[in-house]
Amino acid sequence: MSHRSIPALMIILFLIGCQPKQKERMMDEKSFFKQVPSWAAKVVWYQIFPDRFENGDPGNDPDKESLRGAWPHDAESPWNLSPWTADWYKLQPWEKENGKDIWFNIQRRRYGGDLQGIINKLDYLEDLGIGAIYLNPVFQAPSLHKYDGACYHHIDVHFGPDPKGDLQRMAKENPVDPSTWVWTEADQFVLKLIKEAHRRNIRIIFDGVFNHMGITSFAFQDLLKNGKKSEFRDWFTVTDWNTPGFLGAPFTYEGWFGVAELPELREDENGIVEGPRQYIFEATRRWMDPDGDGDPSDGIDGWRLDVAFCVGHPFWKAWRNHVKAINPEAYLTAEIIDPPEKVLPYLEGDEFDAVMNYNFAFIAHKYFVNRQDKITPVRFARELDSLLNTYPLETLYVMQNLYDSHDTQRLLSALANPDIGKFENWGEFFGKSQAHNPHYNIRPPEDEETLKIHRQMIVLQMTFVGAPMIYYGDEAGMWGANDPCCRKPMVWPGREYEAESTRPNQSSMPSVPVAFNHDLHNFYRKLIHFRNEHPALQTGDYGVVVADNDSGLFGFRRQSGTDVIMVLFNSSDRKQPFSIHENHFHDKKNITDYLSNKEYFRRDHEFIVDIPAKKAIILY
Numbered sequence: 001m002s003h004r005s006i007p008a009l010m011i012i013l014f015l016i017g018c019q020p021k022q023k024e025r026m027m028d029e030k031s032f033f034k035q036v037p038s039w040a041a042k043v044v045w046y047q048i049f050p051d052r053f054e055n056g057d058p059g060n061d062p063d064k065e066s067l068r069g070a071w072p073h074d075a076e077s078p079w080n081l082s083p084w085t086a087d088w089y090k091l092q093p094w095e096k097e098n099g100k101d102i103w104f105n106i107q108r109r110r111y112g113g114d115l116q117g118i119i120n121k122l123d124y125l126e127d128l129g130i131g132a133i134y135l136n137p138v139f140q141a142p143s144l145h146k147y148d149g150a151c152y153h154h155i156d157v158h159f160g161p162d163p164k165g166d167l168q169r170m171a172k173e174n175p176v177d178p179s180t181w182v183w184t185e186a187d188q189f190v191l192k193l194i195k196e197a198h199r200r201n202i203r204i205i206f207d208g209v210f211n212h213m214g215i216t217s218f219a220f221q222d223l224l225k226n227g228k229k230s231e232f233r234d235w236f237t238v239t240d241w242n243t244p245g246f247l248g249a250p251f252t253y254e255g256w257f258g259v260a261e262l263p264e265l266r267e268d269e270n271g272i273v274e275g276p277r278q279y280i281f282e283a284t285r286r287w288m289d290p291d292g293d294g295d296p297s298d299g300i301d302g303w304r305l306d307v308a309f310c311v312g313h314p315f316w317k318a319w320r321n322h323v324k325a326i327n328p329e330a331y332l333t334a335e336i337i338d339p340p341e342k343v344l345p346y347l348e349g350d351e352f353d354a355v356m357n358y359n360f361a362f363i364a365h366k367y368f369v370n371r372q373d374k375i376t377p378v379r380f381a382r383e384l385d386s387l388l389n390t391y392p393l394e395t396l397y398v399m400q401n402l403y404d405s406h407d408t409q410r411l412l413s414a415l416a417n418p419d420i421g422k423f424e425n426w427g428e429f430f431g432k433s434q435a436h437n438p439h440y441n442i443r444p445p446e447d448e449e450t451l452k453i454h455r456q457m458i459v460l461q462m463t464f465v466g467a468p469m470i471y472y473g474d475e476a477g478m479w480g481a482n483d484p485c486c487r488k489p490m491v492w493p494g495r496e497y498e499a500e501s502t503r504p505n506q507s508s509m510p511s512v513p514v515a516f517n518h519d520l521h522n523f524y525r526k527l528i529h530f531r532n533e534h535p536a537l538q539t540g541d542y543g544v545v546v547a548d549n550d551s552g553l554f555g556f557r558r559q560s561g562t563d564v565i566m567v568l569f570n571s572s573d574r575k576q577p578f579s580i581h582e583n584h585f586h587d588k589k590n591i592t593d594y595l596s597n598k599e600y601f602r603r604d605h606e607f608i609v610d611i612p613a614k615k616a617i618i619l620y
Contacts (some may be wrong), residue, residue, distance in 0.1 A: 029539070033394050036353040037302075037329045041397035042538045043131030043203065044462075044528050045469035049406050050136060050159060051110060051144050052489050053472055054117025055084065061112040062158045069150075069216035070142035071261055072107050073247065074098065082109040084489045085514075088480070089442070090502040102504050103433070106484045110144060113489075114159045115189045119196050128475065128521075129528035132203040132331075132467075134304050136406055138190065140170075141214055144487075145406070147207075147306060148214025148261050152283035153181055160186025175218040176275075178282045191290055194300060203301035205331060206287060210272065210280050210319075211310045212255070212262040215247070219276070220263050224249060235276050237266045256310065264310075271315025281322050288326045302331030304356070308346065309336045316351040333400055340390040347395050357399040357466055359387055364403065367554075367571075368457050371418045377554040377571065381547035388465060388542070397539055399466040403457065404474065409434055410486050412479040415454055416445040435481035435504050442503065443512050444479040452614035455523060456569055459595075459616040462527040463558065463567045465542045475524040477517030491516050530594055530618070535560035545584070551576050553611065562586060566619040570611040580607045580619075594618040 029038045055061070061081050068075040077098035086092065095105040115138075125133070137146035140156045154170055157163040166184035174180045197204050213220060219232040227233075227250060228241065237254040245252035246260035256262040265276045272280065285292075288299040303323070308316065323330050334352045336343050340359050346352050366373065367380040375383070388396055403411045420440055434440045445451060461468045473490050480486045491497060497514035531537045540560035545568075546553045552572030558565045564585055570576050582605045585591055590601045593609070595618055600607045611617055 032539075033397075035349040035392070036394050036398045037331050038539075039203065039329065040132070040302075040331045040353065040467060042532075043467055044129055044531060045132050045134055045400055045402075045467055046125055046128070046130040047134045047402075047405060047469060047471045048118060048136065049113075049145075049472060049487055050115075050118070050138055051113040052487050053113045054121050054490060054492070055112035055114060056116030056118070056120045057114050057161060058112065060114055060116075060158050060161055060163055062110040066158060066163075067108060067110070067142060069214065069261075070107075070144070070148065072100075072104050074100075074104075074108060077108075079108060082111050082489075084111055085495055085497040087498045087500050087502050088485070088488050089500070089504050089506075090498075091506060102506070103436075103484075107144065111489050112158075115155070115186070115193050116161070119193050122196055122200055122202065125202060126200045128525050129532050130202060130470075131532070132205070132301070133197065134205050134333075134400075134469070135207060137207045137209055137306075139209075142216055143214070143261075147209050148212075148216070149209055150214055150216045151175055151218055152208075152210075152280065153178075153286055154184055155186035155190045157184065157186050160184065160189045162186075176279055178286070181286070191298065194298065198297070203331075205302040205304055205333070206300050207306055208280075208284075208303040209306040210265070210276075211307050212264045213276075215261055215263060217263075227251070232275065234273060235265060236263050256307065267312055267315070269312075269314070271312035271318070277315065277318075281319070284319070284322060285326060288323065288330065296327035296330070299327070301327075301329075302333070302353075305332070305334045305352070308334035308352070308355075309338065313345065313351065316346070320351055331398070333398075340387055344390055347391055349392065354395060354398045354400060354467075356405065356469070357401045360399070360401045360464070360466065361403050363387060364457060364460060365414060368453050368460075369414050369418050373419075376549045377547045377552060378549050380554055381544050384464075385544070396465050397467070400469040401461055401464060401466040402469040402471065403461060404471045404486065406471070406487060407483050408486060409482045410471065410478060410480045411457065411474060412444045412454065412477065413441075413481055413486075415450050416441045416443060416479070433481050433483065433485050435485050440481060442481065442485075443500075443509075444477070449614055456571075456614070456616045458524065458527060459567065459618065460569070462531050463537055463565065463618065464556075465558075468528075468531070470524070475521050477515075477520045493518065526595075534558075534563055534565060534620070536563040536565045540565070545580075546578065553578065557584060564620065566591075567616060568609070568611050568619070569616045570613060573613050575613055576611045578609050578611055580609060582606060585619075591619045594620060 064075055064079040078094040080094050089102055091102060091105060138155050138159060139152050140150040140154045141148050157166040160166060162185040166186050169182050169184050194204055219235045222232050223230045238251050240252045243252050244250055254264050256264050266273045289296045290299050332352045333354045334346055336346055336355045337358050343355055363383045366375045417440055435442050476491045478491055480488050491514060493516040499511035499513050501508055501511040503509050536558040540558040542556055542558055544556045546555045553570055553576055555568035568578060582602055590599055591607055592599050600609050
C-alpha cells in the first residue's frame with residue numbers, strides 16, 4: 001500500500017489551541033480553575049449501584065418487610081434474597097409462586113449489596129486506578145434503587161450493620177429538627193467508607209435526589225395521616241383534597257412524571273419551597289461536614305443531582321452557595337439529559353460544575369456503534385468540536401464522560417444492538433426495558449470486529465477532554481439492556497456464575513457464560529493508569545490532527561507543557577499509514593504506541609505510523 005502524506009488528507013486543527021510549535025505552557029491551576037475544583041479534572045470516576053456491587057455483610061440483608069412502600073407493592077408473596085450468581089432472567093422458585101412475569105419480579109429483587117461490600121472492594125478500585133466514586137442513592141428508602149427517599153439525613157439501615165437497632169434510633173427523632181438527629185450505625189459506617197476511600201486518595205460523591213421524596217418519607221406519611229392539618233402540607237402539591245389517590249391516599253397529588261411513588265417537592269418562584277429547602281440544606285451540611293467542626297475533610301466530596309432539570313434555577317444557585325461555603329473544593333454534577341444548548345444554563349459558574357456528559361456518549365455512539373445512521377470521521381470531529389465549544393473552558397475538563405449508567409443499556413449491549421433502542425436522547429431512558437423487544441439481542445457481542453470497536457471507544461473515553469466515568473462492571477465485561485437489566489449483580493473474579501440461558505419470556509436460549517473478563521479489565525486498567533500518569537490527558541490542550549472520510553481516520557493531539565499524546569483511530573477495514581511532522585512531538589527522535597509498545601523513529605522530519613484496521617493507537 002502506498003503511503004498517503006498529510007497534505008493528501010483532510011486536516012482539521014481547532015479548538016483549545018493545539019498547534020505545532022505552539023508556545024509550551026503548563027496550566028496554572030489556581031488561575032485557570034476558578035469555578036470548578038481542579039481535582040475533578042484528574043480523576044477517573046466509578047459509578048456504584050450499592051445493592052448490586054458487593055454483599056459484604058450478610059447479617060444486614062434486606063427482609064421482605066423492607067420492600068413495603070416500593071413498586072410493585074408486594075410485600076406478601078413468598079420472597080428471598082436473590083442469589084448473586086444466578087441466571088439473570090430465570091425466575092427463582094419463590095418468584096414463580098406469585099404468578100407474575102420477570103418484569104414484576106425483578107423489581108422485588110434485592111441482592112444485599114452494602115457499605116461493607118464497597119469498603120471490601122476499595123483496594124480493587126485503587127488498583128484499577130479509580131480516583132472518585134459516584135454512589136447511587138444511599139439514603140433510607142424501600143426500593144432497590146432508592147430514588148424514593150424516606151429521608152435525606154440517614155443512610156439506609158440495610159447498608160449498615162444494625163438495621164433493627166437503627167430503625168429504633170431513628171424513631172426517637174424529630175426529622176426536621178437537626179438537634180434531635182442521631183448517628184445510626186449505618187450513618188457511622190458511611191463515614192468509615194469515606195475515611196477508607198480518602199486514605200486511598202479516592203473521593204466520594206452522593207446522589208442528591210431533591211426533586212422528590214418517596215411515599216414512605218416522614219413528610220408524606222404525616223400528610224397521609226393528618227391531611228390539611230399536617231405541618232408538611234406545603235411540602236407537596238396536592239391537586240385535589242377530596243379525591244382519593246394512589247394506594248388509598250385520601251387525596252391526589254403530583255408525582256415525578258406521574259409516578260405516584262415519587263411525590264414531588266413543591267416549588268415556587270424561588271425553587272423548592274422553604275420547608276423542604278431548609279431540610280435539604282441541613283442534610284447537605286450533615287454529610288459534607290459530619291462533625292460540624294468546619295473541616296470538610298471527613299465528609300463527602302460533592303454531589304450528583306438527580307433530575308436536576310426538574311428543579312428551578314433559583315434553588316440550585318442558592319444551594320451551590322451553601323455547598324461551596326462548606327467546602328469550596330466540593331464537586332457538583334447534574335443529571336441533565338438534553339442537547340448542549342439546554343445544558344449550558346446550568347454550567348455558567350453559579351449552579352453546577354459539570355454534568356453527566358450524555359452528549360459525549362450520544363456522539364460517540366453515532367460514530368462507533370450505529371450502522372444505519374453512522375456518521376463519518378469529519379462529521380464526528382465537527383460534532384465533538386461543537387460540543388466542546390458549547391461549554392466554558394474549565395468546565396470541559398471536569399465533565400463526566402460516560403457511555404452508560406444505571407438508566408441506560410450497557411455499552412456492550414449497545415454494541416450488540418447497533419440499530420435497536422438507539423442511544424440518542426432523553427426520551428430513550430425511561431419506560432420499558434429494551435429487552436421487552438423480542439428483536440433485542442440480550443447476549444453480548446462476540447464477533448472480533450465489534451470487540452475491536454469496543455476497545456476503540458474505551459480509548460476515546462480515556463483520552464478525550466473530560467473525566468472518564470465507568471459504570472460498575474463495564475471493566476469486567478458486563479452487559480444488559482437499560483433499566484432494570486443494566487443493574488445486574490457485579491461480576492467478580494474467582495466466583496462461579498450460572499450461565500445466562502433464559503430469555504425474559506422464560507424460554508431457553510443457547511448458554512452465555514458469565515465470568516469476570518480479565519483481558520478487558522487489564523485493558524481498562526492499563527488505560528486508566530496511563531491517563532493518571534499524563535497531565536496532557538487530564539488538563540492538556542486538545543486539537544484534531546486528522547478527520548478523513550476516505551481513509552476512515554480520526555485523531556487528536558493532547559498537550560500539557562512537554563507532555564504530548566496523539567491518539568489516532570482507524571474505522572476502516574484495512575491498515576492505514578499516517579505521517580506526523582516532528583514538530584508535533586517537540587523534535588523527538590522516536591515515539592511509541594502505548595497500546596502495542598511499537599516504536600517509531602523519525603525520518604526526514606516525520607514519523608510514519610501504521611494504524612491497524614478497526615483499532616486505535618496512542619502515541620507519546
